[in-house]
Amino acid sequence: MRKRELGFVCVLGIMAIINAIPSSVSAEDQKVTMGIVPQQSATRLAMNWVPFMTEVGIRSGIKINFATAKDIPTFEECLATGAYDMAYMNPYHYTEFSIDPGYVAFSHQRGKRLKGILVTKKDSLVTELSDLEARDIAFPSPAAFGASVLPRAEIRRLGISFQPHYVKSHDSV
Numbered sequence: 001m002r003k004r005e006l007g008f009v010c011v012l013g014i015m016a017i018i019n020a021i022p023s024s025v026s027a028e029d030q031k032v033t034m035g036i037v038p039q040q041s042a043t044r045l046a047m048n049w050v051p052f053m054t055e056v057g058i059r060s061g062i063k064i065n066f067a068t069a070k071d072i073p074t075f076e077e078c079l080a081t082g083a084y085d086m087a088y089m090n091p092y093h094y095t096e097f098s099i100d101p102g103y104v105a106f107s108h109q110r111g112k113r114l115k116g117i118l119v120t121k122k123d124s125l126v127t128e129l130s131d132l133e134a135r136d137i138a139f140p141s142p143a144a145f146g147a148s149v150l151p152r153a154e155i156r157r158l159g160i161s162f163q164p165h166y167v168k169s170h171d172s173v
Contacts, residue, residue, distance in 0.1 A: 031063035035084030037093065038068045038075055039140070039147075039170040049088075072141035073167040079103070090145040116150030119173075131156055136163045138173045147173070 034053060045068050053064040056058050067084060069075035078084060079093060082101035089097070091114065097103050118137075120126045126135070132155060139148035147170050154164055167173055 030061065031065055032085035033065045033067050033083070035067045035069070035075065035087040035089075037089050038085075038168075040071060041169070042068050042070075043169055044171070072144055076143060090143075092096075092143050092145040092149055113155055114146050114150065116132070116146050116148075116154065118151050129155060129160060132141075132162050133160050134162065136165055138165050138167055139170070140170045140173055141166050144170065 004164075026069060033048075036049055038045065038101060040048075045066075046066055050066050053066055057064045068080075069078055075089075076093065076096075076144065077085060079097045081099065087093075087103060089103070094103065098105070118129075118132075126132060138157075139152070142164075143149065148164075148166075152164065
C-alpha cells in the first residue's frame with residue numbers, strides 16, 4: 001500500500017471512530033485523544049503527527065489531541081488503562097491490548113514483513129551478528145517489536161549471548 005493510500009485509510013478509520021461519538025456531544029466538546037508510541041522524542045513525534053491530526057480535525061470537526069509518553073513502558077501502562085481513544089502502536093502492543101482494554105485495528109500495512117534492524121558506528125569492529133557475542137546491546141524497550149523483539153529473537157536463534165540494556169526510546173538507542 002502506498003503512503004498516500006495508507007494515509008487515506010487512516011483518515012477513513014479515524015472518521016469512523018469520530019462518527020461513533022454520540023450526537024448529543026456538542027461540536028466544541030467533540031475531541032479524541034490519539035496516543036503515539038514514543039519511538040522518537042515527543043517534539044519529533046508532534047512535528048510528524050500534529051499536522052495530520054489537525055487536518056483530520058478540520059475535515060471532521062472533531063479535535064484530535066496528540067498524546068505520547070516519556071518512554072515505551074509508560075506508553076504501555078497508558079494503553080493498558082485505555083487512556084487513549086485511538087493509538088498508533090506496534091504489533092506486539094496490539095496483541096497485548098486488543099483484548100483488554102479492547103483496541104481494534106482499523107488500518108495496517110499489508111504486503112510487507114516487519115524487519116528489525118541493528119546499527120553500530122561506522123568504524124566499529126562489529127560488522128556481523130556473531131561479533132555481538134558477549135556484548136552489551138541497547139534496545140528501546142523489551143516490547144519494541146521491530147527494534148527489540150525481532151533482533152533479540154534472531155540473535156538468540158543464532159546462539160549468540162549478549163546483555164540487553166533498555167533505554168527510553170528508539171532515538172535513545
